[in-house]
Amino acid sequence: MKDRLTDAGYGLGWSVVCRRPECWARGFPVCRRPCLAPPGHRVRVLEGNLRRVIGAQAPGGELRALSRQAMRSYARYRLEAFRLPVMPAARLAAGMRDTGHIEAAFGYLAAGRGVVFALAQRPMGTACPAWASMVGMPVGDYEESPRVRSWITPKAVKGGPSAIAGRGVHAAEVIAGGEVVAVKGGHLVDGAAVAGLPEALRDAAFPITADMFVAALTRGEYDGVLMRVNHSCEPNVGMGGNVVLVAMRQIAAGEELTIDYALFLGDPGFAMACRCGTAACRGMVTGTDWMRADLQDRYRGWFSWWLQQKIAQSQDNPSR
Numbered sequence: 001m002k003d004r005l006t007d008a009g010y011g012l013g014w015s016v017v018c019r020r021p022e023c024w025a026r027g028f029p030v031c032r033r034p035c036l037a038p039p040g041h042r043v044r045v046l047e048g049n050l051r052r053v054i055g056a057q058a059p060g061g062e063l064r065a066l067s068r069q070a071m072r073s074y075a076r077y078r079l080e081a082f083r084l085p086v087m088p089a090a091r092l093a094a095g096m097r098d099t100g101h102i103e104a105a106f107g108y109l110a111a112g113r114g115v116v117f118a119l120a121q122r123p124m125g126t127a128c129p130a131w132a133s134m135v136g137m138p139v140g141d142y143e144e145s146p147r148v149r150s151w152i153t154p155k156a157v158k159g160g161p162s163a164i165a166g167r168g169v170h171a172a173e174v175i176a177g178g179e180v181v182a183v184k185g186g187h188l189v190d191g192a193a194v195a196g197l198p199e200a201l202r203d204a205a206f207p208i209t210a211d212m213f214v215a216a217l218t219r220g221e222y223d224g225v226l227m228r229v230n231h232s233c234e235p236n237v238g239m240g241g242n243v244v245l246v247a248m249r250q251i252a253a254g255e256e257l258t259i260d261y262a263l264f265l266g267d268p269g270f271a272m273a274c275r276c277g278t279a280a281c282r283g284m285v286t287g288t289d290w291m292r293a294d295l296q297d298r299y300r301g302w303f304s305w306w307l308q309q310k311i312a313q314s315q316d317n318p319s320r
Contacts, residue, residue, distance in 0.1 A: 054292040149224030175251040182245040184215035208242040232258030234278040236300030262289035
């Protein structure tokens, strides 16, 4: 019964503190008690630990002032924990400082790897995941597998209407030639696993070898894994390895990011009508376009690594 009453009291306190102005909430007993209460057992334990740090000869007044300061800091954390659900996003963002590693973190996440951030202490561990979610980072408990997704440069916006097909990716500002614009993310699976996926998920699968793919395995992962970089026979994006997409030239703000599927696709059974509308439009895109001599000359250095190896082998052994 005591535990139930305590839980009910904290629940009531939580709801009241969330609904009142912050200046009023600072006077709420739950938040002020640690600073005003006479030293109990836990405070005496804290002061005993502090005395080991500042020295046994420290005056009692100095020790008490230090412990009050520590408890006041703890009370601030408790207040923030209570008010986190109603805290403005701008204030939450202002309390976190990006040291320049967010972009790299998204790259690792896109490759299916987990990321651990060392973040400043925040109340009850709740502000950190709230901030991470706010900046678009998938968050999960350490026991869970990280949710996979592809990374798109912050200089572009994914999902806008495309003049080619459906939705695409458009530059929000100028992107320099040679700049990484996307990293394909997903689970590493073989061709048999891709063939066994629901049809609605298969177009998110991206080949990285003849029988290895990066793919979404669930509907919840699909939109995050699908890059939505459409095909064009006059692309502005090429491959930089197997999963990295790089600007082939400067891309103007508002321009759609496009890639020629011949740069990464080697499936002999693939074929689709092309609607890019460019002067170089081939009309039909197939999974064997990478074998065309004119495309090999035009895109030299921009093919995915595994297709580049196939091109080199075919040139060394033309009879094959």
